[in-house]
Amino acid sequence: MHSLNELGKYSSLLYQALRSSTEFSTYRKNLFQELVKVGYDSVPIIVLTGVFTGSVMTLQSAYQLQSAFIPLSTIGAIVSESILIELAAVISSLVLAGKVGARVATELGTMRVSEQIDALESMGFNSVSFLVVPRVLAGILMFPVLYIVASIFGIGGGIAAGFFSGTVPPADFLQGARMYFYPWNVVFGFVKMFVFGFIITSVSCYKGYYAKGGAEGVGKSTTDATVLSCIFVLLADFILAALLL
Amino acid sequence: MIEIQNLSKSFGDLLVWENVSFRIENNETVAIIGKSGCGKSVLIKHINALLYPDSGKVLIDGSDIHALDYVEQRKKRQLFGVLFQGSALFDSINTFENVAFPLRYFTKQSEEEIRENVMQSLRYVNLEESASKQTSELSGGMRKRVGLARAIVLQPKYIMYDEPTSGLDPQTAEEINELINQMADALDITSIVVTHDMHSVLKVADKVAFLDRQTLSWFGSVDDMKHSDHKELLDFVTASEYQIKG
Structure with missing residues (x-):
């Protein structure tokens, strides 16, 4: 019953956001700020995540595929495909659930418990348009961009790890990556990030927007936002794989 | 003019108040008083439609604010200035x-x-x-x-103050009271002050609405309050250490 109630409130918030998305003048300024916060500010952590994911993946693949009968280019193929089709999107999104999701839920939660959202409403603002719409739009628009960053640095990290460890020469890595490159995998990655961006920002907005109970309430809403975002990202990943692959 | 008609509100099973009715004329200052947790702040959040009642109406210049569509409701809200309890400044x-x-x-x-x-x-x-x-x-x-x-x-035409003097030292609280009076006089503003500070009530209010036992228990002018024999009101007033009577 409680879950149904939550689902109803979440759907209602999304409906309000959709309806008020036409009020561009209300959220224009906030949208640009959010694009920077969600996109630009997340680049360092996404670069780090990509580089280490690609590096570790290369070293582990090289370790597991030690055989004279398996060409080294296979490692490049496995690493680059895994990154493009799964890791760049999912691992980045789990990291972003912590970074972006927690920030959004904390910001809105603090605004709720300190009556700043009431203040906006009482001035005549549409608080959903002002606060929720730009954050969700920024998630939808910037997550795919971050996917490109994660993919480039993931594959780059894989090449670097193969080179510096002496396990896979860059030429072999790239040969494998090119041989098994399917553009659909990149499209699939974009679709995933579009969906994950929506899930993380909308769930976090919902949790923050309806936070209650002071500092403890904000803490709870932030934790819930992060945990739920991770769960829904994993669920959506499964559903998208089942539907689109 | 603000007219509150038979307003009732519950949160789940918890009844906040029921059948609350009173009227605030233009350019007067009404203080809403009552014990902590009696629903004073909830009441003013109904006046500018931040909350919706279970039943009853709030008429702002004759129109039921809760019955308006969202765009019209937002226009009505712009008639109000609100000073929130924690100030609600954007940090x-x-x-x-x-x-x-x-x-x-x-x-x-x-x-x-x-x-x-x-x-x-x-x-x-x-x-x-x-x-x-x-x-x-x-x-x-x-x-x-x-x-x-x-x-x-x-x-704004109306201004609502939610606990304007709470948490302030007496001197600063006095400055805020002075400001409320100045605003009312200089800007011709109708004011609603939610407070449990009786000194503030005596300083700024023309009329008093007393919430008690989940309803509007008493409503009248400050002078009438001083001479009232309403027991709960007297208990509330005398408990605040200010001698209203005599």
């Missing part, structure tokens, strides 16, 4: 920008006009010097005054 922007905030979004004023209006509002509350300060640098009393400057910058 990501400085004092000047907090006061300028509604002007930037709801008017087409030039930057110069905005500056002039913001400084005038800050002058009203004696905070001209603090325009560039971050809100985190302000004391509790200063935050209330900035909240008040923001509340009046669009020249």
Whole structure:
């Protein structure tokens, strides 16, 4: 019953956001700020995540595929495909659930418990348009961009790890990556990030927007936002794989 | 004029109050008093439709604010300035920008006009010097005054004060009371003050609405309150250490 109630409130918030998305003048300024916060500010952590994911993946693949009968280019193929089709999107999104999701839920939660959202409403603002719409739009628009960053640095990290460890020469890595490159995998990655961006920002907005109970309430809403975002990202990943692959 | 008609509100199984009715005439100041947790703040959030009642109406200049569509309701809300209990200042922007905030979004004023209006509002509350300060640098009393400057910058017809003197030292509380009176006199504003500070009530209010036992227990002028024999009202008033009677 409680879950149904939550689902109803979440759907209602999304409906309000959709309806008020036409009020561009209300959220224009906030949208640009959010694009920077969600996109630009997340680049360092996404670069780090990509580089280490690609590096570790290369070293582990090289370790597991030690055989004279398996060409080294296979490692490049496995690493680059895994990154493009799964890791760049999912691992980045789990990291972003912590970074972006927690920030959004904390910001809105603090605004709720300190009556700043009431203040906006009482001035005549549409608080959903002002606060929720730009954050969700920024998630939808910037997550795919971050996917490109994660993919480039993931594959780059894989090449670097193969080179510096002496396990896979860059030429072999790239040969494998090119041989098994399917553009659909990149499209699939974009679709995933579009969906994950929506899930993380909308769930976090919902949790923050309806936070209650002071500092403890904000803490709870932030934790819930992060945990739920991770769960829904994993669920959506499964559903998208089942539907689109 | 604000008219509250048979308003009732519950949160789940918890009845806040029922059948609350009273009227606030233009240019008068009404204090809503009652024990902590009796639903005073909930009541004023119904007046500008931040909350919806289970039954009853709130008429603002004759129109039921809860029955209006969202766009019309937002226009009605702009008739109100609200000073929130914790001031509700936006902590990501400085004092000047907090006061300028509604002007930037709801008017087409030039930057110069905005500056002039913001400084005038800050002058009203004696905070001209603090325009560039971050809100985190302000004391509790200063935050209330900035909240008040923001509340009046669009020249509202009504202003609602939620516990304006709570948490303030007596001297600062007195300054806030003076400001409430100044606003009412200088700007012809109708004021609603939620408080349990009887000194503040005596200082600023024309009429008093007393919430008790989940309803409006008493409503009348401050003079009538001083001579009332309503037991719960008297208990509440005398408990606040101020001798109203005699």
